[in-house]
Amino acid sequence: MNNHTHLHIHPIERLWIIISFSMIGVFAVAVLTAGFAYGFQLPVPEDRIVDPNLVATPGATAFGEPGLRELSPGNMEARVLAQAWSFTPKEITIPVGTKVTFYVTTKDVQHGFHLEGSNINFMVLPGQISKLSTTFTTPGTYNFYCHEYCGVGHQTMYGQVIVTEK
Amino acid sequence: MYAHENRLTAWHIGIAFVALMVGMLLGPLQTWEHAGLNLYPALRSIGIQSYYQGLTIHGILNALVFTTFFITGFLTFATTHSLKRASKYPWVHTLALVVMFAGLLITAVPLLLNGATVLYTFYPPLKADPAFYIGLTLVVVGSWITGYGLLFTWSAWKKENPGVQTPLIAFASLITMVMWQICTVGVAVEMLALNIPWSLGLIAGTDPQLARTLFWFTGHPLVYFWLLPAYISWYGMLPKQAGGKLFSEPLARLSFWLFLILSTPLGLHHQYVDPGIPAGWKALHAVLTYSVFFPSMLTLFNVVASLEIAGRARGGKGTFGWIRALPWSEPSFTAQALAGILFAFGGISGIANASYDLNLVLHNTAWQPGHFHLTVGTGVAFSFMGIGYWLIPKLSGKELWSKKFGIYQAWTWFVGMILMSNGLHILGLRYSVPRRSALGVAPYASAEWTPFLIESALGGTILLISVVLLYVNYGMTVFAGKKLTREIEMPVAENAEGMPSPRWLDTWRPWLLGAVALVLVAYGPVIYILLTRLNLTSPGFRVW
Numbered sequence: 270m271n272n273h274t275h276l277h278i279h280p281i282e283r284l285w286i287i288i289s290f291s292m293i294g295v296f297a298v299a300v301l302t303a304g305f306a307y308g309f310q311l312p313v314p315e316d317r318i319v320d321p322n323l324v325a326t327p328g329a330t331a332f333g334e335p336g337l338r339e340l341s342p343g344n345m346e347a348r349v350l351a352q353a354w355s356f357t358p359k360e361i362t363i364p365v366g367t368k369v370t371f372y373v374t375t376k377d378v379q380h381g382f383h384l385e386g387s388n389i390n391f392m393v394l395p396g397q398i399s400k401l402s403t404t405f406t407t408p409g410t411y412n413f414y415c416h417e418y419c420g421v422g423h424q425t426m427y428g429q430v431i432v433t434e435k
Numbered sequence: 436m437y438a439h440e441n442r443l444t445a446w447h448i449g450i451a452f453v454a455l456m457v458g459m460l461l462g463p464l465q466t467w468e469h470a471g472l473n474l475y476p477a478l479r480s481i482g483i484q485s486y487y488q489g490l491t492i493h494g495i496l497n498a499l500v501f502t503t504f505f506i507t508g509f510l511t512f513a514t515t516h517s518l519k520r521a522s523k524y525p526w527v528h529t530l531a532l533v534v535m536f537a538g539l540l541i542t543a544v545p546l547l548l549n550g551a552t553v554l555y556t557f558y559p560p561l562k563a564d565p566a567f568y569i570g571l572t573l574v575v576v577g578s579w580i581t582g583y584g585l586l587f588t589w590s591a592w593k594k595e596n597p598g599v600q601t602p603l604i605a606f607a608s609l610i611t612m613v614m615w616q617i618c619t620v621g622v623a624v625e626m627l628a629l630n631i632p633w634s635l636g637l638i639a640g641t642d643p644q645l646a647r648t649l650f651w652f653t654g655h656p657l658v659y660f661w662l663l664p665a666y667i668s669w670y671g672m673l674p675k676q677a678g679g680k681l682f683s684e685p686l687a688r689l690s691f692w693l694f695l696i697l698s699t700p701l702g703l704h705h706q707y708v709d710p711g712i713p714a715g716w717k718a719l720h721a722v723l724t725y726s727v728f729f730p731s732m733l734t735l736f737n738v739v740a741s742l743e744i745a746g747r748a749r750g751g752k753g754t755f756g757w758i759r760a761l762p763w764s765e766p767s768f769t770a771q772a773l774a775g776i777l778f779a780f781g782g783i784s785g786i787a788n789a790s791y792d793l794n795l796v797l798h799n800t801a802w803q804p805g806h807f808h809l810t811v812g813t814g815v816a817f818s819f820m821g822i823g824y825w826l827i828p829k830l831s832g833k834e835l836w837s838k839k840f841g842i843y844q845a846w847t848w849f850v851g852m853i854l855m856s857n858g859l860h861i862l863g864l865r866y867s868v869p870r871r872s873a874l875g876v877a878p879y880a881s882a883e884w885t886p887f888l889i890e891s892a893l894g895g896t897i898l899l900i901s902v903v904l905l906y907v908n909y910g911m912t913v914f915a916g917k918k919l920t921r922e923i924e925m926p927v928a929e930n931a932e933g934m935p936s937p938r939w940l941d942t943w944r945p946w947l948l949g950a951v952a953l954v955l956v957a958y959g960p961v962i963y964i965l966l967t968r969l970n971l972t973s974p975g976f977r978v979w
């Protein structure tokens with residue numbers, strides 16, 4: 270019968286355990302600090318859910334007339350509608366230094382949205398609105414890709430943000 | 436004594452390796468397509484209509500069919516041989532195999548007829564033929580039945596051996612099966628409540644956000660269901676194969692308990708960038724994901740220390756001399772040792788994925804297939820190939836056809852995988868190249884990507900050589916091998932400490948309660964939030 274309760278740990282292994290724990294701890298603190306104190310944004314639930322069958326109907330939601338809108342000087346919002354296999358609008362032109370908030374949804378299957386040169390990368394799901402903001406500081410052309418399989422034309426689905434000089 | 440178990444395992448493993456062969460042959464085609472050599476038009480004549488149908492077959496056969504059939508077979512073998520007791524109810528295992536195989540056939544029909552080109556994640560509202568969902572569900576149900584069979588056998592063994600500690604291999608196999616029972620609840624609910632009725636037209640719409648969450652409830656622990664059998668071999672068998680002992684059996688047991696507790700409540704790390712889930716819950720799952728890194732760190736130390744015992748027992752001297760002394764001429768050892776090395780790098784790229792905000796750069800980029808070909812594609816699949824080098828001779832009663840082929844196979848896999856995964860990692864990190872895309876015909880493909888696409892295609896080509904070497908060897912062994920003149924036993928590593936583990940490492944209740952409690956805390960509120968926002972409006976699309 271086995272009655273002992275003591276766990277024998279070799280000294281070097283003990284050291285390894287301490288190192289492992291500390292490493293995990295440092296990673297967790299670093300990542301969460303960046304996430305919550307420095308304002309790296311992840312998409313979070315918008316107040317309302319939508320009906321993907323109606324979301325693209327003009328007048329029903331803002332995605333009925335997708336495109337760019339100025340909210341205040343230097344502050345814009347872009348409503349992008351995803352569908353197999355295109356984004357509307359396909360091209361978005363903004364002046365350098367403008368803060369743009371992207372709102373993206375889909376009227377059919379799941380899609381993805383990853384904007385090069387920014388921290389905007391999210392899933393686009395039917396019934397949900399994905400939202401993140403960025404500010405481009407260098408003029409240029411930046412692709413945004415659909416990164417979730419959405420059918421046989423998936424590899425053709427992309428668009429561009431053109432950042433112009435002020 | 437184990438005639439039934441051995442025959443049954445032979446079926447499981449045979450089906451597994453045939454599925455893997457078909458699945459893997461599509462892999463190099465994907466890397467070639469990316470690099471501009473598109474062979475898919477030629478595949479139409481054999482019924483593969485698109486890159487994506489091929490990719491669906493690759494993912495389903497490799498990651499779902501191969502793994503599940505191999506694991507159920509291997510754990511049945513390992514548990515009975517470790518307990519030195521035949522199964523209590525052999526018919527339960529036969530039933531399990533029949534259910535799994537029926538499920539496989541039912542899934543295969545739409546998969547091969549292009550009726551289920553939805554990739555192995557089958558995210559709704561991509562809508563496959565109902566047979567696809569029903570067949571996959573049966574495969575999972577069959578794997579549950581295998582687990583029940585093992586639990587019956589174990590409880591019979593307990594009655595016959597009162598007070599004896601369950602041997603490590605059986606103990607870890609049972610934990611793996613129990614973990615699988617807990618975590619498959621998610622995909623079972625997704626299938627039974629959403630996918631199946633919806634694909635049959637019984638409900639008009641589905642909720643993609645809820646379906647994804649249920650999928651990943653199972654989808655992350657799924658990777659531990661793949662990995663733990665490889666760990667069982669690394670802890671329980673490999674040290675013996677190398678001529679050594681297991682450095683610390685108690686800590687091996689502890690890490691399996693930690694996997695039982697921590698495998699499930701962290702699936703949201705696949706959904707950091709989903710719109711419908713609050714950030715706080717994502718952050719909680721991020722911390723839990725980091726914590727499951729810990730038992731893998733324990734494993735790394737313990738397995739390396741065990742191999743050092745082996746290397747020194749073989750006469751290896753000095754700080755690194757013991758490594759050279761290991762049995763590098765044995766394919767089973769070499770494959771598993773190289774698998775372990777690449778797996779460690781997969782672990783590192785996984786830490787980046789797990790990192791809540793770093794993931795913004797990496798999510799759904801080519802980095803992901805770069806990562807998981809080191810983990811499931813190598814740490815797991817390559818280890819299983821290595822296990823095959825002793826288990827297939829054992830089950831077929833034939834001598835391994837060629838050790839040399841085995842060694843070449845192992846090293847070509849190692850080199851090919853380094854090239855492919857390095858290329859994919861760089862493409863994802865540096866250029867945001869999307870995954871799951873027929874990049875060769877993508878209008879946005881950039882000339883900057885070319886060197887890395889070629890590197891990955893070169894890796895894919897070397898991997899193809901490895902696949903050929905593997906199957907020639909297995910095939911020649913089974914169909915043309917010399918009759919074994921000796922008995923092959925399952926390798927069982929002795930405990931270097933020479934005394935049993937503390938009792939609290941042999942008690943199920945607290946760990947099991949902990950596991951269930953943590954799942955409820957980490958997922959209960961999330962599911963509640965999703966139900967308050969339930970949105971059953973997606974009708975289903977066939978866009979392939």
Ligand code: HEM
Binds near residue numbers: 556804816896
């Ligand atoms: C001959 C060796 C292999 C090669 C050359 C290969 C190649 C690839 C490539 C290039 C992709 C990415 C396709 C894309 O994102 O468009 C991929 C995806 C994948 N591979 Fe492999 N692979 C091999 C073996 C394996 C093995 C052994 C496994 C697992 C046991 C595996 C599991 C997967 C999975 C799950 C995916 C993801 C499919 C998806 O995104 O839906 N592969 N493979």
Ligand SMILES: [Cu+2]
Binds near residue numbers: 381418
């Ligand atoms: Cu797409």
Ligand SMILES: [Cu+2]
Binds near residue numbers: 654
């Ligand atoms: Cu995961």
